[in-house]
Amino acid sequence: MKQPLAITHYTLTTALGAGIAAHRAALESGRSGLAPCAFADVDLPGYVGEVAGVDAVQLPPSLNEFDCRNNRLAWLALQQDGFAEAVQAARSRWGAHRVAVLVGTSTSGILQTELAYRRRGADGALPSDFHYEATHNTGSLGSFIGAAFGLTGPSMVVSTACSSSAKVFASARRLLEAGWIDAAVVGGVDSLCLTTLYGFNSLELFSADICRPWDAHRKGLSLGEAAAYALIERNADSAQGWLLGSGESSDGHHMSAPHPEGAGAVAAMRQALAEAGLAPSQIDYINLHGTATPGNDAAEDRAVCSVFGTETPCSSTKGATGHTLGAAGAVEAALCLIALEQGLMPGGLHLQQRDPALQAHYLTENRHAPLRAVLSNSFGFGGSNASLVLGAAR
Amino acid sequence: MSAVSVKLLGIGLIGPGLTGWAAAREVLAGQTAHLSAPTAVPSPQRLPAAERRRAGVAIKVAMAAAEEACADAGLAPQTLPTVFTSSSGDGVNCHTLCEALAGSDRLISPTRFTNSVHNAAAGYWHIGVAGQAPSTSLCAYDASFGAGLVEAVTQVRQHATPLLLVASDTPYPEPLQSARPLPDSFGLGLVFGPADGAGLTLSVNLVPANPATRPTPCADPGLEAMRRALPSARALPLLEAVARGGAVEQVVLLEYQASLHLRVEISGQGPT
Numbered sequence: 247m248k249q250p251l252a253i254t255h256y257t258l259t260t261a262l263g264a265g266i267a268a269h270r271a272a273l274e275s276g277r278s279g280l281a282p283c284a285f286a287d288v289d290l291p292g293y294v295g296e297v298a299g300v301d302a303v304q305l306p307p308s309l310n311e312f313d314c315r316n317n318r319l320a321w322l323a324l325q326q327d328g329f330a331e332a333v334q335a336a337r338s339r340w341g342a343h344r345v346a347v348l349v350g351t352s353t354s355g356i357l358q359t360e361l362a363y364r365r366r367g368a369d370g371a372l373p374s375d376f377h378y379e380a381t382h383n384t385g386s387l388g389s390f391i392g393a394a395f396g397l398t399g400p401s402m403v404v405s406t407a408c409s410s411s412a413k414v415f416a417s418a419r420r421l422l423e424a425g426w427i428d429a430a431v432v433g434g435v436d437s438l439c440l441t442t443l444y445g446f447n448s449l450e451l452f453s454a455d456i457c458r459p460w461d462a463h464r465k466g467l468s469l470g471e472a473a474a475y476a477l478i479e480r481n482a483d484s485a486q487g488w489l490l491g492s493g494e495s496s497d498g499h500h501m502s503a504p505h506p507e508g509a510g511a512v513a514a515m516r517q518a519l520a521e522a523g524l525a526p527s528q529i530d531y532i533n534l535h536g537t538a539t540p541g542n543d544a545a546e547d548r549a550v551c552s553v554f555g556t557e558t559p560c561s562s563t564k565g566a567t568g569h570t571l572g573a574a575g576a577v578e579a580a581l582c583l584i585a586l587e588q589g590l591m592p593g594g595l596h597l598q599q600r601d602p603a604l605q606a607h608y609l610t611e612n613r614h615a616p617l618r619a620v621l622s623n624s625f626g627f628g629g630s631n632a633s634l635v636l637g638a639a640r
Numbered sequence: 641m642s643a644v645s646v647k648l649l650g651i652g653l654i655g656p657g658l659t660g661w662a663a664a665r666e667v668l669a670g671q672t673a674h675l676s677a678p679t680a681v682p683s684p685q686r687l688p689a690a691e692r693r694r695a696g697v698a699i700k701v702a703m704a705a706a707e708e709a710c711a712d713a714g715l716a717p718q719t720l721p722t723v724f725t726s727s728s729g730d731g732v733n734c735h736t737l738c739e740a741l742a743g744s745d746r747l748i749s750p751t752r753f754t755n756s757v758h759n760a761a762a763g764y765w766h767i768g769v770a771g772q773a774p775s776t777s778l779c780a781y782d783a784s785f786g787a788g789l790v791e792a793v794t795q796v797r798q799h800a801t802p803l804l805l806v807a808s809d810t811p812y813p814e815p816l817q818s819a820r821p822l823p824d825s826f827g828l829g830l831v832f833g834p835a836d837g838a839g840l841t842l843s844v845n846l847v848p849a850n851p852a853t854r855p856t857p858c859a860d861p862g863l864e865a866m867r868r869a870l871p872s873a874r875a876l877p878l879l880e881a882v883a884r885g886g887a888v889e890q891v892v893l894l895e896y897q898a899s900l901h902l903r904v905e906i907s908g909q910g911p912t
Contacts, residue, residue: 360738363741
């Protein structure tokens with residue numbers, strides 16, 4: 247069992263809006279942020295969760311080299327809920343070199359390169375305003391956030407597809423326990439781009455219909471974009487929530503399909519419970535990975551039932567936000583903190599006919615009850631799994 | 641700050657003129673000069689035929705380094721958690737995707753998309769060895785090796801089990817090559833174990849980067865050029881120190897990020 251880690255501040259920005267209050271309201275009213283895809287000039291049938299106002303974001307001149315959709319979204323989200331001020335305060339309290347930046351993304355600013363390839367010169371060269379390091383490179387997100395706050399502690403980007411920004415919580419604990427940092431900005435940012443839209447379409451996982459987790463006729467995912475952050479600090483007097491445990495595993499099975507029995511997912515959930523020192527019966531709600539692809543939901547259902555049985559209430563929030571890929575872990579951790587604070591288990595959206603083959607206690611309506619500990623699952627391509635156990639402020 | 645100590649249990653190496661740790665050891669020990677030659681990338685025999693066909697050079701380089709490091713450590717690869725770090729991922733695959741997405745029909749292959757994830761090498765490795773231990777894939781641009789070392793040693797400290805670190809880079813084709821020039825492919829595998837076991841001890845610590853703390857250069861000019869040109873080759877001064885061996889305690893300063901270097905103190909008896 248590990249010491250709980252204090253999450254002193256958090257925030258999130260998704261298709262549901264910017265900041266915690268917008269998400270509280272959207273969850274309470276069962277609103278979805280998904281709409282038929284009108285992103286850029288993409289011509290694909292399907293739904294996406296696009297964040298409003300990303301194109302209009304202007305980075306401060308000192309950060310101009312980082313300008314791309316992903317970093318604009320990252321910046322927009324940093325301005326919500328007093329998060330930027332909280333990071334400044336942590337920097338003052340601990341020192342710039344004692345605060346780490348540990349964030350996750352899957353595609354970073356690759357949209358910038360996709361667009362640059364359309365503007366290649368007659369000689370095939372990329373336009374001179376293209377800035378690979380600060381935009382396309384996977385490490386850009388960490389460098390951008392570090393530069394924005396003048397943080398000089400260890401900085402890295404975890405990129406394990408859709409588990410990326412869940413895993414950074416575990417990395418933060420390791421750096422704190424090693425004594426190398428006193429605080430960490432953790433989180434994840436992923437923005438819409440052609441690679442993921444056309445890529446999931448090529449795999450026939452991007453549904454023409456709105457995504458329907460746990461539905462008998464689910465046909466695949468709806469893509470979203472989002473940014474979410476948490477500030478983890480040593481010796482906190484108060485916290486908005488607690489990281490009680492984390493678990494990580496691999497499937498070792500297939501690059502784009504989960505282990506059919508969810509063996510890796512089971513291992514990740516059990517490790518997270520062990521770290522938290524909790525029995526399965528002490529988890530009040532599970533935020534599922536729940537992408538609405540036929541294979542993923544079936545494998546996760548088996549995994550959840552084998553660890554928790556069929557009584558623990560669970561749901562997927564991807565019908566509200568879309569699948570935000572590398573940001574999903576941090577987004578759903580933030581949604582879990584809202585759930586804990588509000589005593590709200592959000593019902594999964596768009597379910598019309600429950601898949602009779604799935605056994606987990608899937609909620610289709612909001613349920614209100616005091617919550618003490620919840621679990622969030624994030625599973626990604628390459629068979630990368632991560633589970634987090636989060637606890638209520640106390 | 642307190643150092644984190646681990647044992648170094650095994651090494652794998654592939655790069656320009658470097659065909660494996662065992663073969664490259666004399667070069668790294670300063671007994672033979674480094675002769676430059678394009679990186680020779682073997683086919684990953686551990687992968688099932690279908691996966692082998694789909695694996696690009698970035699995956700092959702990482703797997704070759706991983707394979708040799710596990711063999712050198714004498715540990716079963718499926719038991720090892722892994723940390724993979726790369727400054728660039730699979731450049732050829734990325735270029736092909738971007739070209740297709742700039743075209744009129746935007747048709748891309750499912751395999752190209754699947755292989756575009758930064759953790760493709762880790763995914764293929766865990767499929768190849770049938771390993772279900774945790775795996776993390778990282779990027780920190782030029783600081784990617786340092787970020788991988790930080791994550792790896794803190795994981796060994798937390799879980800007290802051996803772990804495989806793989807750092808690799810593969811060049812982009814043009815036009816991205818001009819925006820991000822990397823001369824050739826490079827892969828390094830390091831197997832670490834808990835500090836209380838047998839073997840060479842590495843004590844790793846973070847130190848501020850300033851003019852008084854210049855990173856240790858490679859003794860060999862060819863290797864030094866490689867260290868400067870390839871992010872994963874920033875580890876080479878550590879390999880030189882290990883190859884030189886001897887009973888004397890050695891300290892190397894590895895280039896990490898703008899604000900920090902990694903100080904590594906090497907002591908005890910190493911892998912032979």
